[in-house]
Amino acid sequence: MADTAATQPTRSRDLDKLLLRPGNLVGPRFEPSAQLRDDVQNHARVLVVGAGGLGCELLKDLALSGFHNLDVIDMDRIEVTNLNRQFLFRVEDVGKPKAEVAAKRVMERISGVNIVPHFCRIEDKDIDFYNDFMIIALGLDSVEARSYINNVACSFLEYDSDDNPLEETIKPMVDGGTEGFKGHARVILPGITPCFECTIWLFPPQVKFPLCTLAETPRTAAHCIEYAHLIKWNEVHGGTDFDPDNPEHMKWVYDEAAKRAELFGIPGVTYSFTQGVVKNIIPAIASTNAIISAACTLETLKIATECSKTMSNYLTYNGSEGLHTKVAEFERDKDCLVCGPGVLIEVDTSVTLQKFMNLLEEHPKLQLTKASVAHRGKNLYMQAPPVLEEMTRSNLSLPLFDLMGKLSKDVVHVNGMTSKNNQKVSCLRKLRVAFKGVDGVTDMDTAGGA
Amino acid sequence: MAEPKVKYDRQLRIWGEQGQAALEKSSICLLNCGPTGSETLKNLVLGGIGSITVVDGSKVEVGDLGNNFLVDESSVGQSKAKCVCSFLQELNDSVKAKFVEEYPEALIETNPSFFSQFTLVVATQLVESSMIKLDRICREANVILIFARSYGLTGFVRISLKEHTVIESKPEHFLDDLRLNNPWPELKSFADSIDLTAQDPVAHKHIPYVVILVKMADEWAKSHGGKLPSTREQKKEFKDLLKARMISPDEDNYKEAIEASFKVFAPQGISWDLQKILNDSSSEVDSNSSDFWVMVSALKEFIANEGGGEAPLEGSIPDMTSSTEQYVNLQNIYLAKAEADFLVMEQLVRSTLKKIGRDSNSIPKATIRSFCKNARKLRVCRYRSIEDEFNSPNLPDLQKYLTDEDSSIAIGIYILLRAVDRFASNYNSFPGQFDSAIDEDIPRLKSTAIGLLSDLGCNGAALAEDLINEMCRFGAAELHAVAALVGGIASQEVIKLITKQFVPMSGTYIFNGIDHKSQLLSL
CATH class of the missing domain: 3.40.50.720 (NAD(P)-binding Rossmann-like Domain)
Incomplete structure (x- = not known):
């Protein structure tokens, strides 16, 4: 093989072919x-x-x-x-x-x-x-x-x-x-x-067994295990939370599940299967x-x-x-709350930060509670830690318009809780705030707005 | 030392103790331990393969540090096989790791019997001429062979062995074996013992849907001259009948029955896929037949006689709304029938073995049991020899791939990956291997590829210029991410082949790292 002198081998010998040479099927x-x-x-x-x-x-x-x-x-x-x-x-x-x-x-x-x-x-x-x-x-x-x-x-x-x-x-x-x-x-x-x-x-959300099946008509090993895990544990250990990483807890659930399976003539309860069901183990x-x-x-x-x-x-x-x-090739959801341009919220210039946060709670699409609000990297209100909460508390009674530097429209980031599948989950939302009666607002695109 | 069972917990949940035992019994040989080979073995060593032998004659160069995680700075100048082997050993001390410092091409030429000691050979980055020779050797010795190659942003994986049979194919979606439209006497009489018109609402909503459908199918057949619903209208009518039997809208068992009614409409008897296996000439067994084919031969008899056109019953039922008692009873009825079918099958297997002059107990009970449980899901995979494929590919398919827009890139990669080997044997380097020669290599590669196509009988076929240019740009680079991907696929196929579970890929997998529209080609 010839001309090695021209290209002294280096660590990036192979990668260089891709990064140093022009190509035909490449990005613009x-x-x-x-x-x-x-x-x-x-x-x-x-x-x-x-x-x-x-x-x-x-x-x-x-x-x-x-x-x-x-x-x-x-x-x-x-x-x-x-x-x-x-x-x-x-x-x-x-x-x-x-x-x-x-x-x-x-x-x-x-x-x-x-x-x-x-x-x-x-x-x-x-x-x-x-x-x-x-x-x-x-x-x-x-x-x-x-x-x-x-x-x-x-x-x-x-x-x-x-x-x-x-x-x-x-x-x-x-x-x-x-x-x-x-x-x-x-x-x-x-x-x-x-x-x-x-x-x-x-x-798709995980399918859970109905509690009445677990309690009244168990049919499978998983039913017996979930009965021991979700129902019997609380009956017996009232105050103690079940810890899936505690082997004694797991052993207790397995024993109870095995007893129940025997009672009903249901096969298949093993310790390994119990762990799989309780911890929702995904094979890997x-x-x-x-x-x-x-x-x-x-x-x-x-x-x-x-x-x-x-x-x-x-x-x-x-x-x-x-x-x-x-x-x-999946397509974007044009109304996506997360990656879209943001939900448009129109408010009067007199609305205080507290009032604005109340609006977020009532907003049918957002249902955003426990909000912390930031504008251009500056915290307007923080729920936690306590020090920051105290420092920003006084803003609650001030008009949002003033807090946002009297801009006719701008984006705020809100961190809080919302509900998804009947569960409270934390979320981060980008909101486009427009103030009524201030120049420029009428031009704003209200598609997908509040 | 950690308990091995705990260490392997997450994979035991996929292939079980039996699959794990098969892995631990196997010995794997790796040819060339660049990143593609190293990554393939890494995944297998982690999973607890029995033993590995790494064959590579080269020394570690600085360039290897940029694409292979299994060598480091201290390895430069040393045997690559030795360095890779020692790092692999570090990953799992229950694996027996060996290395041979020799070039695979030389070993293939001088010591073909070397390969017969292994369960499986993983051959990476081999050129065409060595592939053909190695394939001949491994087929002769009944050693499983798998080829993997990474080349720039492309690559391929190809399995080669005469035949691979699978009992536990574990398909994700497969129709339950419930016999709703063809119940055996015990199931029929259990269904008869339950009254669908019972007025107790609690009892009514706990009748398992299997019972509902067995009874309703029977009722329908009686009023339709023994026939089951077949037209769209009849199927709808059947579902409406089910709906009409509900006494309250919250009866989940009836909802399940409506949803599962397609199981009533499914044809009786065995599938076309299984029929094909029964018709295979290998099911005419003799003393050289494998256990699999001996059992297929017995299965053929079972279906023709005791089975009344059906395979042995699988014996399990899905979960369904039911009272505990009725569910457990139902489950036992299915289990009992499966056990009865198994006992018949066992006798048939034993007598078949005797007929062909083998020890009638030479197939273990557990194997026959598993065969019965999976009889409807058997799979037979056969692979053409590399030589046959390379010299006389399936021409109509090749032409179809070349003209079909969806496959033109994949077949282009396939042809070019073969053309680069031909190029290398003519010019002593791969196209684009050296910066200075790229401009002249592009037309050379193009004419080599066109020459190859015409040798294969595709005169006048064209390949995309862009792809030819890209192939030269790649210059035989072995990029780590591509090697990890190709090696990952190779190791997954190895696992399926050794555990004899799941279904290995067929044909040649062409990896397209440009837009990930990779494809399987059968040629």
């Missing part, structure tokens, strides 16, 4: 150059949310795809059952924070990579924390956590006066999810492709996590560099019966 703003590779390495910060099965893979894949500035956030500690797939962890790591061990392992193996771990809940970080990243990669296993990050990323989105998203405010996300041999990978460009909330129907294997995380990483690289066409916009993978992959 692809500028192949060593500069591009170096910019990815030095300036593109990516946040990995979750350091579990997907998160471990994502960190490795991103680090080996040229991203050298990564953060990872996860509140969990390592468990033995993680070891069949979360390849950055060893038996001796059990009990340690996932984010910290994952970051350390990847940095040990790939020099030049810097990974900052955050061992905390995603809600513990200020909203601004999330704005520091170019792209957010999600390796999560819960709808709630996805929803929260989606809310946060969409809250940065701003629209111009024609309701077109402002490009510099778009916070791209890539999201992966797996269950057994199946998984999905998707690209969310808020304002351009559907956000998590636009297609929330993809995650290394290969599926690898496939989905790699797809997410490729898309992250494409978003950062435009080195190839992008996936538009939702990939499903199913390997249980043959091998099926499919890309579906």
